[in-house]
Amino acid sequence: MPKPIDQRKAPPEVRAVFDDIKRTRNVPEVNNFWKYLARDPALLERTWSSVKATMAPGALDPLVKEMIYLAVSVTNGCEYCTFSHTAAARKKGMSDAMFMELMAVVGLANQTNRLSDGLRMDVDPQFIPRG
Amino acid sequence: MPKPIDQRKAPPEVRAVFDDIKRTRNVPEVNNFWKYLARDPALLERTWSSVKATMAPGALDPLVKEMIYLAVSVTNGCEYCTFSHTAAARKKGMSDAMFMELMAVVGLANQTNRLSDGLRMDVDPQFIPRG
Amino acid sequence: MPKPIDQRKAPPEVRAVFDDIKRTRNVPEVNNFWKYLARDPALLERTWSSVKATMAPGALDPLVKEMIYLAVSVTNGCEYCTFSHTAAARKKGMSDAMFMELMAVVGLANQTNRLSDGLRMDVDPQFIPRG
Amino acid sequence: MPKPIDQRKAPPEVRAVFDDIKRTRNVPEVNNFWKYLARDPALLERTWSSVKATMAPGALDPLVKEMIYLAVSVTNGCEYCTFSHTAAARKKGMSDAMFMELMAVVGLANQTNRLSDGLRMDVDPQFIPRG
Amino acid sequence: MPKPIDQRKAPPEVRAVFDDIKRTRNVPEVNNFWKYLARDPALLERTWSSVKATMAPGALDPLVKEMIYLAVSVTNGCEYCTFSHTAAARKKGMSDAMFMELMAVVGLANQTNRLSDGLRMDVDPQFIPRG
Amino acid sequence: MPKPIDQRKAPPEVRAVFDDIKRTRNVPEVNNFWKYLARDPALLERTWSSVKATMAPGALDPLVKEMIYLAVSVTNGCEYCTFSHTAAARKKGMSDAMFMELMAVVGLANQTNRLSDGLRMDVDPQFIPRG
Numbered sequence: 174m175p176k177p178i179d180q181r182k183a184p185p186e187v188r189a190v191f192d193d194i195k196r197t198r199n200v201p202e203v204n205n206f207w208k209y210l211a212r213d214p215a216l217l218e219r220t221w222s223s224v225k226a227t228m229a230p231g232a233l234d235p236l237v238k239e240m241i242y243l244a245v246s247v248t249n250g251c252e253y254c255t256f257s258h259t260a261a262a263r264k265k266g267m268s269d270a271m272f273m274e275l276m277a278v279v280g281l282a283n284q285t286n287r288l289s290d291g292l293r294m295d296v297d298p299q300f301i302p303r304g
Numbered sequence: 305m306p307k308p309i310d311q312r313k314a315p316p317e318v319r320a321v322f323d324d325i326k327r328t329r330n331v332p333e334v335n336n337f338w339k340y341l342a343r344d345p346a347l348l349e350r351t352w353s354s355v356k357a358t359m360a361p362g363a364l365d366p367l368v369k370e371m372i373y374l375a376v377s378v379t380n381g382c383e384y385c386t387f388s389h390t391a392a393a394r395k396k397g398m399s400d401a402m403f404m405e406l407m408a409v410v411g412l413a414n415q416t417n418r419l420s421d422g423l424r425m426d427v428d429p430q431f432i433p434r435g
Numbered sequence: 436m437p438k439p440i441d442q443r444k445a446p447p448e449v450r451a452v453f454d455d456i457k458r459t460r461n462v463p464e465v466n467n468f469w470k471y472l473a474r475d476p477a478l479l480e481r482t483w484s485s486v487k488a489t490m491a492p493g494a495l496d497p498l499v500k501e502m503i504y505l506a507v508s509v510t511n512g513c514e515y516c517t518f519s520h521t522a523a524a525r526k527k528g529m530s531d532a533m534f535m536e537l538m539a540v541v542g543l544a545n546q547t548n549r550l551s552d553g554l555r556m557d558v559d560p561q562f563i564p565r566g
Numbered sequence: 567m568p569k570p571i572d573q574r575k576a577p578p579e580v581r582a583v584f585d586d587i588k589r590t591r592n593v594p595e596v597n598n599f600w601k602y603l604a605r606d607p608a609l610l611e612r613t614w615s616s617v618k619a620t621m622a623p624g625a626l627d628p629l630v631k632e633m634i635y636l637a638v639s640v641t642n643g644c645e646y647c648t649f650s651h652t653a654a655a656r657k658k659g660m661s662d663a664m665f666m667e668l669m670a671v672v673g674l675a676n677q678t679n680r681l682s683d684g685l686r687m688d689v690d691p692q693f694i695p696r697g
Numbered sequence: 698m699p700k701p702i703d704q705r706k707a708p709p710e711v712r713a714v715f716d717d718i719k720r721t722r723n724v725p726e727v728n729n730f731w732k733y734l735a736r737d738p739a740l741l742e743r744t745w746s747s748v749k750a751t752m753a754p755g756a757l758d759p760l761v762k763e764m765i766y767l768a769v770s771v772t773n774g775c776e777y778c779t780f781s782h783t784a785a786a787r788k789k790g791m792s793d794a795m796f797m798e799l800m801a802v803v804g805l806a807n808q809t810n811r812l813s814d815g816l817r818m819d820v821d822p823q824f825i826p827r828g
Numbered sequence: 829m830p831k832p833i834d835q836r837k838a839p840p841e842v843r844a845v846f847d848d849i850k851r852t853r854n855v856p857e858v859n860n861f862w863k864y865l866a867r868d869p870a871l872l873e874r875t876w877s878s879v880k881a882t883m884a885p886g887a888l889d890p891l892v893k894e895m896i897y898l899a900v901s902v903t904n905g906c907e908y909c910t911f912s913h914t915a916a917a918r919k920k921g922m923s924d925a926m927f928m929e930l931m932a933v934v935g936l937a938n939q940t941n942r943l944s945d946g947l948r949m950d951v952d953p954q955f956i957p958r959g
């Protein structure tokens with residue numbers, strides 16, 4: 174599989190995305206995720222613009238969004254994403270206590286998800302939205 | 305597989321748990337999840353005491369916990385849990401806009417988790433905590 | 436997607452597999468899984484011969500194998516397989532109490548799997564087999 | 567993310583759980599899983615009491631439970647859990663032949679789960695329990 | 698959770714996306730996926746522009762892309778996506794025989810993925826790309 | 829867990845399978861996957877004959893099959909399989925551009941799978957095959 178791109182040798186359209194990432198996040202260098210994606214400049218551009226729009230402040234707080242991102246990454250067993258989004262959530266203010274509570278909720282949800290699936294539970298009518 | 309228990313015929317240890325659920329959540333009846341689990345009273349008791357402790361206010365807000373629960377349930381494709389935790393999050397204040405943003409983050413995380421896994425990305429050293 | 440095959444109109448190589456399934460399991464008719472697979476007779480044949488060999492008595496008891504099969508199916512959230520392997524395990528002797536304990540273990544394993552993944556735990560050296 | 571706790575510096579409520587684990591399992595030291603969880607003493611306590619109750623002899627034999635735990639861990643791709651529960655099952659009597667048969671069943675179940683999902687198979691009426 | 702939008706009552710920015718979908722795919726109406734996403738017009742727009750760019754002819758043929766999409770959807774057990782991408786692949790030329798072979802590969806990959814994970818196999822050095 | 833077998837000490841039935849793998853794939857040595865499976869010669873034989881039959885040219889091209897295999901492996905987060913099937917697809921002609929497009933489709937499918945599951949979308953009637 175292709176290796177991460179060397180920033181100094183990146184084509185202009187890649188460098189433009191890298192610059193926007195650095196500016197938006199106020200970091201001196203982009204992390205590996207972006208250097209690997211840069212092997213397909215169009216994929217890099219689409220992914221970054223999607224991350225930028227989705228993770229911006231909105232109805233949900235950026236830290237909450239980052240913790241949701243981490244919960245999904247842990248559930249999928251993604252090593253890279255678990256490390257990188259733990260770091261990102263830390264930077265946005267996640268304390269040790271918050272991290273441990275997040276893990277407790279993720280663990281519990283995975284447990285009860287499987288209990289529900291295994292017992293093939295009927296959904297209570299009050300939970301189904303009416304059109 | 306065993307069917308959900310009829311509340312009126314439940315043994316006393318099951319009824320004690322049901323009563324605590326109703327009191328804690330201020331609902332007139334427990335939802336199906338608990339009626340199915342009641343086929344194993346010890347499992348019912350352990351699961352409820354774990355849910356009660358984990359979802360209580362702490363370093364994280366109950367609504368944030370509920371949305372994290374929902375993010376995991378969606379990622380696992382659990383139908384029962386997606387319906388029930390969407391309803392629970394609604395009750396705790398999740399608006400349509402918050403729900404849609406939550407979905408957007410869940411979708412994005414699932415996408416980038418697989419990009420990271422597929423490209424077998426090296427974790428940046430700054431993301432790995434030092435002992 | 437292709438529909439399940441009508442047994443009476445099945446080609447001879449499909450009927451031969453269906454007959455072996457009925458004989459081996461002592462059932463009057465094959466269940467839907469096999470009728471769908473029959474749309475690709477070579478896939479049907481390979482899958483049946485793999486199921487027959489894998490699920491036969493060996494170092495593990497057939498009921499234990501059936502419960503392992505069910506544990507995987509629940510973890511994957513597979514509706515068809517959860518129903519069919521619960522029924523198969525019942526037929527081989529799984530009681531209500533055994534089913535509920537199986538669910539408890541499946542739920543717990545899913546929980547601790549994610550706690551381990553989320554905290555990115557180092558494997559204890561004594562767990563790693565030496566060549 | 568928080569690092570595993572040093573046993574000698576653990577607070578009393580953590581040490582009480584560690585002592586119960588060592589006594590119950592007859593081991594000189596707890597494994598890493600518990601040292602990481604100890605960063606949240608309440609989560610540690612809940613998780614241990616749940617593991618202790620769930621994995622005790624009951625309608626299912628402890629070795630069977632351990633193999634079910636392993637089947638789930640493998641299906642979830644959890645590295646830590648696969649190593650630790652293989653070791654635990656070994657200790658309870660799982661032979662090489664039993665391990666290989668377990669893997670064969672896990673592999674087969676994952677295969678047929680996806681065939682069932684992909685062909686969107688109707689569940690046979692005889693598999694659906696009647697209330 | 699929010700219900701699908703009624704096309705006639707959709708705001709202009711939603712209608713613009715719907716029109717582009719209809720034009721690009723040459724269909725009289727958009728399918729439900731887009732009507733649900735339309736509850737968040739920005740998410741709708743981002744998702745459609747990503748689908749449009751990703752699924753266009755490129756180094757891979759559109760039918761091949763559609764079958765890869767379907768393989769992922771089946772592996773994730775996603776009902777909606779399995780139905781919709783089977784239909785989409787059909788429209789682009791997938792025959793019954795191609796569909797059954799696709800299922801066979803998906804089933805086999807899921808099986809061997811778990812065998813590899815369960816046996817914790819070392820990656821052969823020749824498979825690891827050199828920087 | 830058992831270690832990979834040493835080819836020179838393998839029993840005759842294992843060597844026969846190894847020889848067929850080398851001949852079919854035109855390689856000087858089998859890769860680790862087969863050496864681990866060889867701990868259960870019957871499982872080795874069944875798995876190889878299934879891989880050989882499934883991956884042979886048919887209604888789908890061998891390279892297309894290999895890329896579908898890779899898409900599943902990435903979605904399951906299987907490290908061994910991602911490395912080995914990337915190498916296999918390379919050998920059959922997958923270029924860097926094809927690999928990156930494959931990743932883009934896999935990422936997108938994982939994203940929209942979860943959006944569909946989270947919004948609990950009704951399947952459009954035209955996508956459901958009529959018997």
